[in-house]
Amino acid sequence: MSQTPSQRLAQLRQQLEQAADAYYNRDELVISDADYDGLLRQLQALEAAHPELQQSDSPTQVIGGRASGRFAEVTHALPMLSLGNAFCKIGDDGALDEDAGGELATFIARLAQDLGRPADALVFSAEPKLDGLAISLRYEGGVFVQGATRGDGATGEDVTANLRTVSDIPQQLAGSGWPAVLEVRGEVYMARADFEAYNTRARAQGGKVLANPRNAAAGTLRQLDARVVAERRLSFFAYATGMVEGGELADSHSATLAQLRGWGFPVSELCQVVSGRQGLLDYFHRIGKLRDSLPFDIDGVVYKLDDKAGQQRMGFVARAPRWAIAHKFPAQEQTTTVEDIEIQIGRTGAATPVARLAPVQVAGVVVTNATLHNADQIARLDVRVGDTVIIRRAGDVIPEVASVRHELRPAGALPWQMPDACPVCGAELVQEEGMVVWRCSGELSCPAQRKEAIAHFASRKAMDIDGLGEKFIEVLVDAGIVSAVADLYRLDRDTLLKLKLILDAGQVEDYAMALQPHMSLLGSGATLQSLLALSGQADWQARALTVPVDVAWQPKKIATRWADKLIDAIDASRQTTLARLLYALGIEHVGEATAKTLAQWFGDLELIRHLPWPLYTQVPDIGGEVARAIGHFFDQAGNQQAIDALLAGGVSISDTHAPTARLRAGLGLVPLLVAAGIPGITAKRAEALASVVKDAASLVDAEGMQLSASGLPGPVLRGLTDWLEVPANAELLLRAEAAMARLLPLLAEEVSGAGPLEGQTVVLTGTLSALGRDQAKVHLEGFGAKVAGSVSKKTSFVVAGAEAGSKLAKAQELGVPVWDEQQLLAWLGEQGVVL
Incomplete structure (x- = not known):
């Protein structure tokens, strides 16, 4: 049944009042600006057609929102009015309709008529x-x-x-000549950089993000704690005045703004005096082009009649001055529906949920995708497939889902859940404890991470393939010539020389011309035709590299030495150390120091790559988070296959050795139970459990009565039982125990007696360029030393690297022996440490 005008009016008023209350009093975005403006225009049209239904408290007659009651009320000496709007929109043909509703033309015509001036002679402050x-x-x-x-x-x-916390607002006016009482009107806003910085911190901490800078400013200013306002960094621009007593202001709006600037108020440098309709439109287009690059959000421009005498003659209507109008840009927020939620894997493995949307035009751009940032953000917004959502696009910012219209949700829409596996490679998606980001654990084998993985693998501190830059890697991967790190060992000189010519060429025609002197005549015509057919294609570089070319390189016409050196560097990297290879694999959280520690303690790649993760925690400075990351990496079949391909391609490790005897202390049931991360199981409680079960298999099979004999508190026992009931957890314990049994016979012979540095205290200071202070600490502690943070008379010796400071001075003052890095390296070499 169709609605009567009265019913439709009531519905529109209710929708607008609810949206205004949510924005002004709850700082929530329930409908987009474009939707709000559309509803308001519908209401204005209905009220114009049915004046008998108009009410004084209609949204068309009131400004903003009512006071929330959280702050004291202030009655304005002069009303703070709103502005009438002139809208523009983007047509289906992509063209800008500057005055979609004719409001701007009507505004100019009314001013010209009422003031008795030619329209082109009207002067505005824009x-x-x-x-x-x-x-x-x-x-x-x-x-x-x-x-x-x-x-x-x-x-x-x-x-x-x-x-008072907004630094842009002067607490004391500058200069002189200001009135005894002066009210200044303006806009408090949150700059884009501050908005993005706040939301980045909120997402990282799992907190509530702000929908947009406008809501951010409104919500921040209504905080009851001024310290919160200060932390969020608001800004301010002045644009008008209110009550003035005991003094006078300039007789034009633009001159008044200049006065305000002189008294210490920030006034936008984009303000400009223009004349006539063309002047307004030129300004509109100029600011429109700047919009995306501005450090703050704007949704249009404002035109104000510049002379105040003319303003007084024009007067006001119910909610707006008749001498000013807002000319609004195409909306940066629109409403659409979510058709799907997919996972996008970034170059570093971060898994980002992306909403696939019904196409909608936002600020002149058709948007079909919007980021949802992370799983926590989806949960906070409760976004589901089928939902109606408000999306926001501002500047170069990727479109994002700002809020959900939950009242429009279709029946049967299910909550979204993060998938278990990477959609690109099938490896496990993992979330670190306390972090909001999920990552693909197939670092080495995931195509989405391929370029990043190869660049890291070839880097100086990894396999040190000097000369293999990122541009080379981009094209090699795009061409399909390198799809895994092992493919680097199949690169040949011809491919590299062609690649260099391609990268030096601006377009495919340039490449063909550079290649021609090196081609044999036989078949060159067909080859050149194949290349020229790629002209104008965005991916011509990758495709050109795959075109077969019969070449005989002319040394006088092309430099080849660099290619030979790169091939040599690739070949040289085949012989490497275990620490370098572990670092090169790109395992999450495994930097140089951790790679060296793993290599020193376990000594063998084959051993390391097949250990259950709890055993990694027996190595100094490797905690549960890092151990899990290493375990997740080696649990992925694709990563193991990539390692197999490297070994098959000739990569070999020069310093394989038996695992250190120091591991022996951590290979038992008690340390295993602590390392496994069982809720509530401390070292003492693990010892209590070990008194009633002899091994991991016994623990997995134990009955409740047997476990209760350990004396553990009831909640801890229940937590342990629940943990063991998860098949993967029980399997982990059994795998780890079996690995310990295999590892024990491999350990190096126990060194009898104390270490050579037993009982000595060592202090590290300055930069140790060859070893690094973390790794130096591991070595020194391994030989029995205590590594302290400060120098005293009890210090045995100080190792001073480059730019050593106060600790070195203190050692010299106290007469403590000082070693440089070379002395330390020489001493470690004497102890049999392979660096």
Whole structure:
């Protein structure tokens, strides 16, 4: 049944009032700006057609929102009015309709008629329309005494304490000549950089993110704790004045803005005086082109009749001055529906949920995808497939889902869950404890991470393949010539020379011309035709590299030595150390120091790559998070296959050795139970369990009565039982115990007696370029030393690297022996340490 005008009016008013209350009092975005403006225009049209139904409290007659009651009310000496709007939109043909509703033309014509001036002679102050929160600042005797929000135009909220934290707002006016009482109106906003920085921190900490800079400014200014306001960093621009007593202002709006600037108020440098309709449109287009590059959000521009005498003659309507209008840009927020939620894997393995959307035009761009950032953000917003959502696009920022219209959710829409496996390679997706980011654990084998993995593998501190730059890797991977790190060992000189010519060429025609002197005549015509057919294609570089070419390189016409050196560097990297290879694999959290520690303690790649993760924790400085990351990496079949391919390609390790005897202390049931991360199981409780079960198999099979004999508290026992009931956990214990049994016979012979540094205290200072202080500490502690952080008379010796400071000076003052890095390296070599 169709609605009567009265029913439709009531519905529109309710929708608009609910949206305004959510924005002004709860800082929530329930409908987009474009939707709000559309509903308001519908209401205006209905009220114009049915004036008998118009009410004084209609959204078309009131300004902003009512006071929330959380702050004291402030009655404005002069009302803070809203502005009428002139809209533009992007047509289906992509063209800009500058005055979609004809409001701008009507505005100019009315001014010209009422003022008796030619339209082209009208002079305006044109200003950007900031997307923030309007406020009024009251100064008495040049001192800031009160600040208030606009509220409903007549009454706002006293937010003085919060505004005092905004550094742009002067507490004492500068210069001289200001009135005894001066009210300055302007906009509080959150700069894009501050907005993004806040949301980045919130996402990393699992907190609530802000929907957009406008909501961020409104919500921040209504915080009851001024310290929160200060932390969020608001900014301010002045754009008008209110009450003035005991003094006079300039007789034009633009001159008044210059006065305000002189008194210490920030005024936008984009303000400009223009004449006539063409002047307004030229300004509109100029600011529109700058919009995406500005450090703050704007949603349009404002035109104000510049001379104040003309302003007074034009007067006001119910909620807006007749001498000013806002000319709005295409909306940066729109409403659409979620058709699917997919996972995108980044170059570093980060798994980002992306909403696939019904196409919608936002700020002149058709948007079909929007980022959801992470699983926690999806849970906070409760986004589901089929939902109606508000998406936001501002500047170069990737479109994002700002909020969900939950009331429009279709029946049967299910909560979204992060998948278990990477959609690209099938490896496990893992989330680190306490982190919001999920990652693909197929670092070495995942195509999405391929370029990053290869670049890291070839880097100086990894396999040190000097000359293999990122541009080379990009094209080699795109061409399919290198699809895994092992493929680097199949590169040949011809491929590298062709690749260099391609990268030096601006387009495929240039490559063909550079290649021609080196081609044999036989078949060269067909080859050149194949290359030229790629002209204009975005991926021509990768495709050109795969075109077969019969070449005989002319040394006088092409430099080849660099290619020979790169091939030599690739060949040289086949013979490497275990630490370098472990670092080169790109395992999450395994840097140089951790790779060296693993290599020193376990000594053998075949051993390391097949250990259950709890055993890695028996190595100094490797905790549960790092151990799990190593375990996840080696658990992926694709990573193991990549390692097999490297070994098959001739990569060999020069320093394989038996695992250190120091592992023996950590190979038992008690350390295993502690390392496994069982809830509530400390070392003492693990010892209590070990008194009633002899091994991991016995623990897995134990009955409740047997476990209770350990004396563990009831909640801990229940947590242990629940943990063991998960098949993967029980399997982990059994695998780890079996690995310990295999590892024990491999351990190096126990060194009898104390270590050579037993009982000695060593201090490290400065930069140790060859070894690194973390690794030096591991070695020194392995030989019995205590590594301290400060120098005293009890210090045995100090190892001083480059740029050593106060610790070196203290050692010299106390007469403590000082070693340089070369002495330390020589001593470690004497102890049989392979570096």
